[in-house]
Amino acid sequence: MLDTTTNPMKAAFLAILSLALTLIPQQISAQVPSTTPPASGEQESNPAFWQAKFNNGGHYLAKIGNISSASRHEYIANAAARVVEVTIAASGAVVARFYYLEPVGKDSSIAPVVNTINKVQSLAQKTANNISPGAADIKVVKDYPNTTHAHTVEYALQSEAALDSLFQSLLKAIDLNRGRTWLETGK
Structure with a gap:
């Protein structure tokens, strides 16, 4: 062991060397990209953008630094559908809305309500499948200019x-503050 009590320069050098040896592995690991796979339905992407890609070919892209708000909320529309909605506002003029909707009363414990909803959904599914496979998938329907x-x-x-x-x-x-791409999986 070196006698650092008689030479303050040696003591300072050893302290700096010890600190450097402690920090070097941390610096190296910070520069090595993570090998942890992204969560299911996601992939790394351009670091400045968040994207969503949909099975039907739809695509949404927003610069992360320009997103001014993001919200998730639910409401009942026209006393007929429960809507769960995610809304994104950015610095541009466009607002993006992503939603899932289901008939009101879907989780009702009242047998007549459940039976009616099940029959309507079944009939709609059969009719849509007879027209075209995939036609029963929920689609955005707009009633200009009302909706x-x-x-x-x-x-x-x-x-x-x-x-x-x-x-x-x-x-x-x-x-x-890191870009990623969300991928719609399954149906």
Whole structure:
């Protein structure tokens, strides 16, 4: 062991060397890209953008630094549908709305309500499938000008879980200030 009590320069040098040896591994690991795979339904992408890609070919892209608000909320529309919606506002004029909707009373414990809803959904599914495979998928339907919002782009998702996954991906991108691409999976 070196006697550092008689030479303050040696003591200072050893302290700096010890600190440097402690910090070097941290600096190296910070520069090595993470090998942890992204969450299911997500992939790394351009670091400045959050994106959503949909099975039907739809695509939404926003610069993370320009997102001014993101919200998730639910409401009843026209006393007929429960709507769960994620809304993104950015510095531009366009507001993006992503939503999942289901008939009101879907989770009702009242047998007649459940039976009626099940029959209507079954009939709608059969009719749509007879017309075209995939026709029963929820689509954005607009009644101009009643249900159209100026400067709004809308995306309908097929499940509430998919909408929740999209929202979590968005929040993660905003929190980390790191781009990612959310991918709609399944139906």
